Amino acid sequence: MSSGTPRALLPDRGRMLETGRLMGSEEMLRTRAWEVLHSPVDMGYRVVPGWGSLPEGWKLGQVAGVDTDSEDRVYLFHRGRKAPPLICFDSAGKVLSSWDHIDFQQPHMVTCDADDNVWLTDDGAHIIYKLSPHGETLSTLGVRGDRGSGELFDRPTDIAFNAQREMYVSDGYGANMRVAKFDPDGKFMLEWGEAGEGPGQFVLPHALTVDDDGLVYVADRNMWRVQVFDPDGALVTVWTHIGRPSDVTYVSPGRLFICDAPNARVTEVTMAGEVVGFFGELGRNPGQMAGNHAIAFLPNGDIINGQLDGRVQKFALSS
Template sequence: MTTTIFGSGEHQYRLDEGWGRLPDGWMLGDVAAVGVDGKDNVYVFHRGEHPMIVFDRDGNFLRSWGEDIFNRPHGISMGPDDTIFCTDDGDHTMRQLTLDGKVLMTLGYPGKPSAYQSGQPFNRCTHTAHAPNGDFYVSDGYGNARVHKYAPDGRHILSWGEPGTDPGQFNLPHNLVCDEDGYVYVADRENHRIQVFDGNGKYVAQWNNLHRPSGLYMTRGKCPICFIGEIGPYLRANFGWPNVGPRVSILSYEGTLLARIGTVPSAGTGPGQFISPHGIAADSRGDIYVGEVSYTGWPSLFPNEPIPEGLRCLQKFVKIETPQSAAPEEK
């Protein structure tokens, strides 16, 4: 039996089809975000009856939580000291929780958004990221064009950004990550770019070889790799165009394209295809987990077709060791 290989060069993967076994009668809704803890347990934040579902790396169900906490799951990031940060764009809140779902901190006012495009936190906040010194950032979001910086105890430090297309402006800051030098990478989705800032919001650079970057994950260490889930074209003007997604792109920390996963035409439910890759994470072995908001994306991509029952919203791609990736680093 031939195994289909996705990606290229040092970044090649095989699909672990059907990964993630749920209890009988359960099903996944739109998977907004995925996170991986230090034990390679996988946290799947989805829009369903059991918002946070936890699997081990082999796909065995471990537990669920969040049933009485979340309104509309959107983003998660793994914080320091075995905590998890969850953004809820329907509730306009960011919560820090233990790995078993105990709330430690809440920012924002549940159910009460700030004024639209006021710049004040939060109006449909989207994601969080953690600086090396313990500070964290919140992207905000669908109803704002801002990034907010906080101290570890939740004290607001500063904010930056405004609506627009110039450097430092945003058209839906949808996701963000930090590297170990403290730079902040923001998925400026509807401007089709990643913007790079220093820790105080000073513009540094941008990457433009992307289409609607939505999911965002960066590996640890020096010279990290960035995984980007890109949403495909929904507009009638470019609907169905090849080579613009949906797909997963793998870039260097300098923005150089290293590989892509996604067949052409890429929108679909076949192996290696995507509907709407919204959240992404990698484990310690380099395997990639991609969460998709497939139920939300389907009507835009396939307007004349009914939504299939049990639509796939989660995929795992297993890293294949290549001669290049397995070779020891030169001293």
Template sequence: MGEIFGTGGLSFAAQADWARLPDEIRLGDVAGIAIDRRDRVYLFNRGDHPVVVLDRQGSLVDSWGQDIFSNAHGAHIGADDCLYLTDNGDHTLRKFSLDGKLLLTIGEPKRPAPFMSGRPFCRCTHSALSPKGEIYVSDGYGNAAIHKFAPDGRHLLSWGQPGSGPGEFNLPHNICCDADGWVYVADRENHRVQVFDGNGRYETQINNMHRPSGLAITTGPCPHCIVGELAPYQPVNRLTPNLGPRVSILDQSGKLVSRLDRGAGAGLEPGQFVSPHSIALDSLGDLYVGEVAATDWLAVFPDQPKPPALRRFQKFARVAAAVNA
């Protein structure tokens, strides 16, 4: 068992050598992670093999997606057993079968909506499915909106505008739905997760976090948020401790339940992070964290050369009982 991380009775063991990839598979930044019913792990990454599939033991099952994507960003597997991949480089959400057959494309490749227009899409970031199969897409880098689509891809509604008030966004970076249909949005540069009903009505927000990037929701009647928090990038606070990068588990009031953090800031040791961009849980409560370390290295370490080899993701095996499992 690896080094143990976590607080508050919820702990995880780092499994640094879990993945066993052949030499010909070289991962880029793992921007998105999704897990299917068989606990196979889908790594949506910025390398030459955009979708890499591993079994629970960390062995390669499949790889596909060459010559399709511009910039991998978000990955999600819905209750329909389909893989939804968000590409913020060509402004699309694509739906695939788990073996890589393209089933649906939402958005026009390489044709973004006008900047901050509120219309889909301008550098969309992530997607989630409601219990009814409706598709929600966060649209964050060139927009400040959430879009809702029917299962067949028909646009139903959009909400949001730039700002910091309820229902406003400053880079909606990630999105999840719980079993009751509530929609959780990682409002990254407003340092919060906003919660909406299925029609975009603001309900509440979860605070006490720093630049939420990765986001996952636990199961159960009162789900918790698992948040990948980014480091500060500005010169004025870049060296300030206790701001991230790290992974935190928060309840609905923003109370800290557990935290994966070595307490030493950004780094490459197990349990340290450079940019925790994507988070997923398997059926046993094991935690997977994808990183965009190569993309964010100079923002986090402006005075240090980028190492020749960077970790792309980490697995943490559950040790204590999972929250709300």
């Protein structure tokens, strides 16, 4: 299987996957070496100054999740106590609404489905909440406070949907180290994965996304790789040249973006895993990134980026 990575750059990759985890510095060197050969370009995204102003007295904690819906609304899910944990903005960055009626233990990713419902992954409580666009709690996956397998979770990290409205959950920070699949009604269907560093195993399945063909892309963050599976969990390929992925997002048709925290950037790759380009640099000034954790896209192509240093930024293509 091809990973989109020149095998000459990774002659010992299989051995190292079996015997021990690569150090981050080594992975970064491999990422840079791949880029020297392929010369990916700056994609031209620039920060929109002042986007996402908050009411007086509000302050964000770690911004763990961001997503957008079909009405250009932007949802932000964060871990602070000085502002509601779920905040909704319009595309210009004005706060439209917020909710604090759920006692979240550890907010992680937020995902909007095809009906603009909002799914909130609380890895600390082992549960995923489904909210209406008006904030009403509609249903849950998992049982709050209960760890487990099958239909239960052990610190889930993200949820994604295919065209048939089936659900995939990365599960996650606990002992399961798997992807779980559910039908549209929330009935458990199947699972795949286990703890380990080999192909098809996970060190930390941190986020996931599904493309138009039903392929599932899993950010195996602490193993510095993206693993690609068919709809029922058969391994298709592994990409090891894109950095340490905190989030992975598919944008139809045929665009895939990855949040790379140590390299402080967002990277676009083709559906074959070839790097197209990237943007971002390390720092805490506007346009820079620190704790690069989550990304989402508005219909016009603008990018929303959530940072663990308590910032949310909007990037737009420069003219």
